[in-house]
Amino acid sequence: MGCPRELNSEERKVQSHSLPGSAESRIKSQIDRVVAWFLFLVMALVAFAGAAGAATLAAFVTPNDMTSGSLLLKSKEGKYLEAPRLGADYSVTVSGPTGRTVLTQRFTNPADGWVEGVYVFPLPESAAVDTLKIVSGNRVIVGEVREKQEAKVIYEEAKRAGQTASLLEQERPNIFTNSVANIGPHETVVVQIEYQETIHQSNGTYSLRLPLVVAPRYNPSPIVQTVDFNANGYGIAVNDPVPDRDRISPPVLDPRKNDPVNPVTISVDLSAGFTLADVTSHHHSVKMETIDDTHRKLVLDGADVPADRDFELTWTAKGTAPQVGLFRETIQGKDYLLASVTPPSVPATGPVKPRETVFVIDNSGSMDGPSMQQAKDALLQGLDTLKPQDHFNIVRFDDTYDVLFNGAVPANKEYLDQARAFVSALQANGGTEMVPALKAALIDAHPQDAGTLRQVVFITDGAIGNEQELFATIGQGRGRSRIFMVGIGSAPNTYLMTRAAEMGRGTFTLISEVDQVKSRMEELFNKIGQPVVTGLTATLDGSSAVLSPSQLPDLYRGEPVLMMAEATALKGTLKVDGMIGDTPWSVSLPVTAAAQGKGISKLWAHRKVAEIETAATLNQISTEEANKQVLAVALAHQIVSSQTSLIAVDKSPKRPANMPLTRADVPLNLPAGWNFEKVFGKDVPAPLPGPARERDAAADPYVQLAVATAPVTANAPQQVALPQTATPAGLLAIVGALLAMIALAFRLLAMALTPKQA
Structure with a gap:
């Protein structure tokens, strides 16, 4: 080896x-x-x-990604999210004195992330809202009326759990917020809202109005007061006249940079209950079909009609208009009655009293354009109706106010010429400090003068958020004055107008177009020469029914008195008494003659809520007691109110737990005819603190106050700031x-x- x-x-x-x-x-x-x-x-x-x-990122886009005008919501990180898109369908069924509307809102999320859509929208101030549904495929989730805070808790829990939910809240009787949680990427969520309302009647003309856009509101700055707590020191208290300003100030698109959004469709099934003469849509083109002498059907003519002005439909009777209406509904063992009576038009008896008329005109920034011209024409028309024995004055206001004369002056040529020149020179600018101007108009140098009719004719679009301050001012200072509200423009605040006129024992006239000024102002001044019926009372013999309103107003020519009643078993005769001049007037309506009506119980509840809230404004009951009573009435009759909301929740979770949810407010159009710069300004200054100041009519131009903070603009799309959300x-x-x-x-x-x- x-x-x-x-x-x-x-x-x-x-x-x-x-x-x-x-x-x-x-x-x-x-x-x-x-x-x-x-x-x-x-x-x-x-x-x-x-x-x-x-x-967190896929939901965001850049301005360069946009191929058309869109509202982009900007986060603090400089990223953008497309706002949800909205389409609305109004289906209205008019049955005699009442209308039932089904409003279908379609929220579409164009982004790749999950969003909560929040939409601030108007409804008629007389709307009794009682139904909310989420339509999900073949399923319909029906909402419930709950106490407001309870409904909010349920909604927030559903939102966190990834469930589709809808929360309908009342901000004002004519402003509502619909929040829809967990709208998936590129998903459309359909929500249906239903409400009942009474049909308005005046001088033989019946009208239906659908408000389609919430006009930007002027919200006065909080007033800071020094409060003496005790001998040891002082504290600071802030009184905000609009504590919910954030909830009624949604983003508004600049029409110079964006196409209109939020398209609407409207269909009306009109069964008047009497032979129809004229049926007119005043601001929208419609297609109309005649079913028979008492029945019409109509729809908007054209697609993609923007929600930028109110829809107004009027109709009249062929021949003599009905003078009396009596309708009845039985719900859950209780009877409800709806009665309307129009007093006869008889010549005035006795001498016509001289008038002291104070005209108040709004020349704030929101009135710029057609509204300002309508307001000036209306006031000039009013001056033309004055008689030599009458006296008058003029108050104009924006964020300041002027009183033209030191006191009421005779209606002679010299003073009338001065007044016409003053009115013709007015231009729209500045904020809308309405309360100081009203206080000035209510100053009465002769409060005990029973020989003169003292009237305040208030011309405005009503675009303010501090309505309660105005109502309180009327309640405290109206004295012998009667207040007649004249609403101006394409989207006036009709809640403010209606409630102010009611509390001021006057009437409300609406002018939406220049060509309506002459006829509607003539109609107003024909009414207010003197009340037709005074000392009105109503009783229901043989029944313990609760009548609403509890105190009936004086009636003017062509105005009906509208009454409602609730009782376990209605019977007997409804009797209405009053005085026409020096002559007693009476009418009796047997309850057995009442026709069947629908939704009267909801209307009674809505009217009762308004009466309770008015009593609180007039300090007849405390706010706490009023809230308790409103809650009880609204829950018992299942309607939305200041104390109740509608909540609907789809129990099936949709949004994965690891996917964030971003809030996105649905943008609104600027009302037709409004000037964006006059409302929001180019460089918006901070509102001046405190109440409006009086200034001399000849003073230099004054600083404009913005109605709301203008959205920032960059490139073509418009954008508003988003709350900061999680990023990776x-x-x-x-x-x-x-x-x-x-x-x-x-x-x-x-x-x-x-x-x-x-």
């Missing part, structure tokens, strides 16, 4: 890098496993980061650190397993 050969130096070098087969395989296997685990961790972390990033920046930093640590560990392991060279 031979001896082993000695290796040379090159062979020893090669062998030093070689190991027995089994050891080499183990090291390779370990390295392969490290590499495999490394790749697995990298892929898992990248997938996790990608999912989280998609959840922190997560990506952690992922990067982990990858670096894994790479370092891999490097160290590889070095440890690799033999050192000789």
Whole structure:
């Protein structure tokens, strides 16, 4: 057997890098496993980061991504999210004195992320809202009326759980907010709202009005007061006249940079209950079909009609209009009655009293354009109706106010010429400080003068958020004055007008177009020469029914008195008494003659709620007691109110737990005829603190106050600030650190397993 050969130096070098087969395989296997685990961790972390990033980033776009005008919501990180899009369908059925509306809102999410859509929208101030539904495929989820805070809690819980939910809240009797949680990427959620309302009647004309856009509101600044708590020191109290200003100030599109949004369709099934003469849509083109002498059907003519002005439909009777209406409904063992009586039009008896008329005109920024011309024409028309024995004055206001004369002056040529020149020179600008102007108009130098009719004719679009301050001012200072509200423009605040006229014992006249000024102002001044019926009372013999309103107003020419009653069993005769001049007037309506009506119980409840709230404004009951009574009435009759909301929840979760939810307010159009710059300004100054100040009519131009903060604009699309939401920046930093640590560990392991060279 031979001896082993000695290796040379090159062979020893090669062998030093070689190991027995089994050891080499183990090291390779370990390295392969490290590499495999490394790749697995990298892929898992990248997938996790990608999912989280998609959840927060995929929903965002850039202005350059947009191919058409869109509202972009901007986060603090400088990213943008498209606002939800909305379409609304109104289906109205008019049956005699009442109307039933089904409003279908379609919320569409154009983004890649999950959003909560929030839409601030108007309804008629007389609407008794009682139904909310979510339509999901073939399923319909019906909402419930709950106490307001309870409904909010249910909604927030559903939102966190990823469930589709809808919360309908009343901000004002004519402003509502619909919040829809968990709208998925590119998904459409359909929500239906239903409400009942009474049909308005005046001078033989019946009318239906559908408000389609919430006009931007002027919200006065909080007043800071110093309060003396005790002898040891002072404290600061802030009284905000509009504590919910954020809830009634949705984003508004600049019509110069964006096409109109929120298209609507409207269909009306009109069964008047009497032979129809004229049926007129005043602001929208319609297609109309005649079913018979008492029945019409109509729809809007055209597609993509924008929600930028109110829809107004009027109709009249052929021949003599009905003078009396009596309708009855029985619900859950209770009877409800709806009665309307129009007093006869008889010549005024006795001498016509002279009038002291104070005209108040709004020339704030929201009135710029057609509204300002309508208001000026209306006031000039009013001046033309004054008689030589009358006296008058004029108050104009924006964020300041002027009183033209030191006191009421005779309606002679000299003073009338001065007044016409003053009115003709007015221009719209500034904020809308309405309360100080009203206080000035209510100052009465002769409060005991029973020989003169004192009247305040208030001309405005009503675009303010502090309605309660105005109502309180009327309640405290009306004295012998009667307040007649004249609503101006394409989207006036009819809740303010109606409630102010009711509390001021006057009437409300609406003027939406310049060509309506002459006829409607003539109609108003024909009414207010003197009340037709005074001292009105109503009783229901043989029944313990609760009548609403409890105190009936004086009636003016062509105005009906509307009464409602609730009782366990209605019977007997409804009797209405009053005085026409010096002559007693009476009418009796047997309850057995009442026709069947629908939704009267809801209307009674809505009217009762309004009466309770008015009593609180007049300090007849406390706010706490009023809230309790409103809650009880609204829950018993299942209607939305200041104390109740409608909540609907789809119990099936949709949004994954790791996907964030971003709130996105649905933008609104600027009302037709409004000037964006006059309302919002170019560079919006901060509102001046405190109440409006009086200034001389000849003073220099004054600083404009914005109605609301103007949205920022960049490139073509409009944008508003979004609340800051979660981003993957922190997560990506952690992922990067982990990858670096894994790479370092891999490097160290590889070095440890690799033999050192000789």
